[in-house]
Amino acid sequence: MGILLTIAYDGTNYCGWQEQDNGISICGTLKATLAAVLDCPFGLTGASRTDAGVHALGQRAHLVPAAALKIPLNRLPQVLNSALPKDIAIRAAEAVPDDFHPIWDAKSKTYSYKIHNEPHRNPLIWPYSAFIPSKLDLAAMQEAAQHFVGEHDFAAFCAAGGSAKTTIRKIYFLNIIANGGLLEIRVNGNGFLYNMVRIIAGTLVDVGLGKIKPEDIPDIIRTKKRIKAGKTMPAKGLTLLEIFYA
C-alpha cells in the first residue's frame, strides 16, 4: 500500500527538496527520519522539486514501504513530526491506490508569491516575502495578471537548466490579493517551468513599477525570449500551497 504524505516546510535553511551532494535537503531530512522511525525499507518520491529557500504548505510525497507499517496511518504524522526538525512537518498521511504516481497524476498546483510593499522592511514577514520599498501600482499588476491566464508557451518565463520537453503550460487562475502592505500572488496551473512563478512575479513587479505596461504581457509571452520578461524574484517569497490530484 502506498501512502501520500502532505508536507509543510520553511525552506530557509535547506538546499531545496531534492537531495544534493553539498547541502541539507528536505527530501534527505525526511528520508533520514523515515529510516529512523519505520521498521522496513521504503521508497519516497516527491511531487515537486522546490528550489533552495522555497517554502511549502502542501508539498506531497509518495511513500512506499516494503512491508505493512506497524504505526497506524492516522498516527503517522504525529510520530514523524516528533522526530523531524521544527522547520519540516507532516500535515497529513493517506492511503493511495497501487497505480498512483505523485508527479504524473497531479492535475494542478497552486503557488503563492508574497511581496512586502511598504517603505521599511518588516522582520516578521521578511523570511517569507520579497521586500519592494517602492510603491507598486496594484491595479496595473492585476490587469497584467489576467494576460497570463490560459494555455501559452511560457518559454520567456523559464530559466535555463530546466528539463521540460515542452514549454507550453496552462494557467487556470492568477490573482493578486492585497492585505495592507502585503501583496500575495496566487497562481494555479497544470504545471510550472523552472523558476516560472518567480519570473512571472518579477514581471508583475516591473508592471507595478511602471517599467512594463499591462498590455505588453501578450507580446512578451509571444517572443518566447527570457530576456523580455522581468527578473527572477527571490526564493524566500515563494510557497508551494497545494497540489491537486482530482
Add this chain to the structure above:
Amino acid sequence: MGILLTIAYDGTNYCGWQEQDNGISICGTLKATLAAVLDCPFGLTGASRTDAGVHALGQRAHLVPAAALKIPLNRLPQVLNSALPKDIAIRAAEAVPDDFHPIWDAKSKTYSYKIHNEPHRNPLIWPYSAFIPSKLDLAAMQEAAQHFVGEHDFAAFCAAGGSAKTTIRKIYFLNIIANGGLLEIRVNGNGFLYNMVRIIAGTLVDVGLGKIKPEDIPDIIRTKKRIKAGKTMPAKGLTLLEIFYA
C-alpha cells in the same frame, strides 16, 4: 531634539530588548548600529522591556543625540535599516518635544499572542506562535476573555522577578480572533506586569482545554495567587504590536 523610533524585530535570536552581559540584545544591537551611523554621542531609552524571544512590530525607543543630526529625519529609518541585521528594522522616526518620556508618557500598549491550534504543526508560523494540537473551545475562551477587561489587581498574572510598585492594571480590550487554525489574542491595557500577557494566554488555553471554566476567572483574579492561573506560554507567540502616546 529628541526622536521617537518605531522598531520591529523578530526576537527569536535575541536575549530580549534589554542589554545583558551574556547575550545579544535588541537594544545593544541598535546602539551599536546608531554608533556606527551617527556622528555624535546619543542616549537611547526603550519604551518596553520585551523578554528573550518576544517579537515586536511597534516597539518604541527615545533617541536623544548630543548634536543636530546630519541625516534628515525622514531618511533615518532607511539609513539605519541598511546597517541593521535583517531581523531588526526601524519602521518610523518622528520628532518629539524635549519633555517627552517613552515610558511615563505611554498611555496604553497592545500585545498579540498567537496560538496555532491544528492537529499538526505548521513550520511557517512556528516561530511566531505557540502550538496547541488539542482542539480548543473558542467560545469558552472568548467568554473568559471578557472577565479580564477593566481595572483589576493582576497579582495572580505576574511572574516573580517583576519590579512594579503596584499590581493593579487596567485592560481596555481583550479580543480573540480566529483565522482558520490560528487564534490571535489581542489585548490593550495601560500597562502589563512581568509575563502578564503570557500568563493570561496560558489561562485562556486552560479554559479552551476545559481545565478552567470561564466563570472561574473573576475568582482566580481575586485570589491574587500566581498558582491559581494558567502556565506561562512560550515567548515566541508574543508580539508587541503598538504603544500609544495619545
